[in-house]
Amino acid sequence: MDGQPIYQFIHDSLPGQARLNEPMKFHTTWRIGGPADVLVEPVNMENLRLTLDLVRKHNLPLTVIGNGSNILVRDGGIRGVVLKIGARFSKVTAENNKITAGGGTKLVRLVNVALSKGIGGFEFLAGIPGTVGGAVVMNAGVNGAAICDVLEYALLIDLSGETIMRTSEELGFGYRMSNLQGASLIVLEACCLGVSGEKKDIQKRIEEILEKRKNTQPATSASAGSVFKNPPGSSAGFLIEQAGGKGLRIGDAIVSTVHSNFIVNLGKATAREVLDLIEKVKELVIQRFAIELTLEVKILGEDHVGGDIMWKGL
Ligand SMILES: Cc1cc2nc3c(=O)[nH]c(=O)nc-3n(C[C@H](O)[C@H](O)[C@H](O)COP(=O)(O)OP(=O)(O)OC[C@H]3O[C@@H](n4cnc5c(N)ncnc54)[C@H](O)[C@@H]3O)c2cc1C
Structure with a gap:
């Protein structure tokens, strides 16, 4: 395919940080997803900027x-460059109830740092x-x-490599929503403000939440996690259960019997099976309640490798 030499070039330009035809199932908690043309996990800002530079110059999808943990990658994978913001962007500092954390910081670490510093919230x-x-x-x-309740500002970088600071108010937050969705902006860092608290109280609340x-x-x-958003005043899990969706199964994809808004991969589920199950669940809820559930998870990629190109020949 036309794109391959450029992906090889990206691979060679970023030693140890780029993988060609990388199965996305290794990078999703659903353990589902076809290959990315190239997956880049930069180790520092310089290499992140280099990646963005190549994406921009060659007009590649990013x-x-x-x-x-909130994405379903279709079985044909993702064309272009997948940029993974991971552990190398996970510096955390805490001072005066303020925590600044890199975009790749796992939330569990953020929670633990807050606890260790006696910062609640x-x-x-x-x-x-x-x-x-x-x-x-x-x-x-x-x-x-x-997170919008504690976020003060986010540091972003755009495709041209320019960094931008956006306050919480500027990010258009709503229920599982921000204006960063669909924008070509990468979150490099978030600065959050908590409140001082007793470590034992914070610890207790964390334990209660995890137990629940x-x-x-x-x-x-x-x-x-939750596949659908909760409709106003209701719970998607409750609606799915009442509509008879609990335990519904297509291939290795099953509506969880523990929480009906979760779809679980029993081992070898394909994205197609999950998508068919999503449609089935939506139909059941429409028939029973006349409510159309909307997706919380983001669906990425295409059904077939080289999808569009395959269809042109038919
Ligand atoms: C067991 C389980 C429980 C869950 N419980 C909850 C819950 O209680 N509440 C909740 O809100 N969610 C929950 N989730 C969903 C998920 O964990 C959250 O939405 C989480 O914030 C997604 O973070 P991520 O790094 O995995 O993002 P990804 O899934 O990798 O990406 C999600 C979106 O963010 C974008 N994105 C990711 N990183 C960046 C970045 N650095 N810069 C720009 N864009 C970026 C992606 O393009 C994509 O659109 C749960 C998931 C699981 C598996």
């Missing part, structure tokens, strides 16, 4: 991911398996609390 993030970058983009949260998750979610199974 997809940014964190821990892949981050407990609600316990058990969410994403990164700070993914959490800002998705406005991650639970039970009415969300353990009892109400299939936390150790391969999933992407």
Whole structure:
């Protein structure tokens, strides 16, 4: 294919940081997803800028991911460059109840740093398996609390390599929403403000939250958390269960019997199976309640490798 020499060039320009035809199932908590043309996990700013430079100069499609805990990658994979903001962008500093964390910082670490410094207000993030970058983009949260409540500002970088600071107010936050979704901006850092608290109280709240998750979610199974957003005044899990969706299975994809808004990969589920199950669940809820559920998870990539090109020949 036309694109391959450039992907090889990217691979060779970023030693040890780029993988060609990388199966995305290795980078998603659903453990599903076909190959990315090239997946780059830069080790520092210089290499991140180099990646962006190549993307811009060669007009390549760019997809940014964190821990892949809120995405479904289709079976044909992702064309272009997948940029993974990971552990090398996870510097955390804490001072005066303020925590500044790199975009690749796992939320579990943010929660633990807050605890160790006696900073409260981050407990609600316990058990969410994403990164700070993914959490800002998705406005991650639970039970009415969300990262927008503690975020002061985010440091972003655009395709031209320019860094931009956006305050929380400028990020258009809503329920699992921010104006970074679909924007070509990468979260490099987030600065959050908590409140001082007693470590033992913070610890207790974290333990309660984790215990609740353990009892109400299939936390150790391969999933992407809640598949659908809760419709106003209701719970998607409740609606799915009442509509008879609980335990529904297509291939190796199953609506969790623990939490009906989770779809679990029993081992070899394909994205096609998950997508068909999503459609089936949506139909059931429409038939029973006349409510159209909307997706919380983001669907990326294409059904077939070289998708569009294959169809042109038919
Ligand atoms: C068991 C389980 C429980 C969960 N519980 C919750 C919950 O309680 N509340 C909740 O809100 N979510 C929950 N989730 C979903 C998920 O963990 C969150 O949405 C999380 O914030 C996603 O972060 P991520 O790094 O995995 O992002 P990804 O899934 O990798 O990406 C999500 C989106 O963010 C973008 N993105 C990621 N990183 C960056 C970056 N650095 N710069 C720019 N864009 C970026 C991607 O392009 C994509 O659009 C759960 C998931 C699982 C598997």
